[in-house]
Amino acid sequence: MRDAALSAFLARNGLEGASRKPLAGDASSRRYERIETDEKSLILMDAPPPEDVARFTMIAKALTERGYSAPEIHAEETAEGFLLLEDLGDDLYARLFEAGVAEPPLYRLAVDFLVDLDKSPPPVFLPEFSDEYVRAQNEMFLDFYVPEKIDAPLETEPREFYGDIWENLFSKMRVGPDVMLLRDFHSENLLYLKNRNGLKSLGLLDFQDALKGPAAYDLVSLLQDARRNVDETLASEMIYHYLDETGVEEAAFRESYAILGAHRALRIMGIFCRLAKVEGKTRYLDMIPRMQRHLAGNLAHPGLVALRNWLQLTIGEGKS
Secondary structure, three states: OHHHHHHHHHHHOOOOOOEEEEEOOOOOOOEEEEEEOOOOEEEEEEOOOOOOHHHHHHHHHHHHHOOOEOOOEEEEEOOOOEEEEEOOOOOEHHHHHHOOOOHHHHHHHHHHHHHHHOOOOOOOOOOEOOHHHHHHHHHHHHHHHHHHHHOOOOOHHHHHHHHHHHHOOHHHHOOOOOEEEOOOOOOOOEEEOOOOOHHHHEEEOOOOOOEEEOOHHHHHHHHOOOOOOOOHHHHHHHHHHHHHHHOOOHHHHHHHHHHHHHHHHHHHHHHHHHHHHHHOOHHHHHHHHHHHHHHHHHHOOHHHHHHHHHHHHHHOOOOO
């Protein structure tokens, strides 16, 4: 039935009989195709409910209105979860790096984008990266990753202790006003658009889960990539570049960066275990060692000693 609805959507947009080529997807239920005719090339997003393509459309429009290169929306069928998007090409950062393209200029471009994005208030319709959101995301780690390590469900007392630790970190997690967070801001969601200039040369993908929250989060996503190693010297240079360009107070920002980095690493490790256990997507387990290294690096910050001790005592991890 969904295939019939998709065929009808394409036909309504003059694409009946067009060439369709599957593209690599992500950890969600969304799938993508390149739709080609002699005149044009578009990207199909097929996001079955309960996915909400209206959020993607709203955020894409907010980004393009600010002068950034998110895909333009050519057609949408919100109820079914179909979008036809501008085709921004195949020059993903990850592919360019694999081909030997120099990394520093492209990472600097991405950091410059974050600096510029932070200058404007986030769209009012975005949900908040709230304390409650972090509490909910913590459950993913406690419910799926920890039981794999201790071969049993986590008992109530250490779970409550873990929650108390995070209650003491929430205020330190936030430095400055909230900004727009794309959240999945990493090498497989960024494109280099060689025919555009300045910040427009950065193509943006996979931002439908955007929130408004602490600025350090997307910098963490970029430099603590789950899918590839980022040279430590380069990462350090990019953090200094961000600090220089924004003028944010360094010590407070670095503590926020470490807290958000730990949160993100723990969350992703929980997600990867859930994907393997519930959906059979075991390929993500290969990325966990990289996230464990990111976690250990974040836990080296003195502000995270309580979390580091909890992890070492409970699951024997967190030591660099």
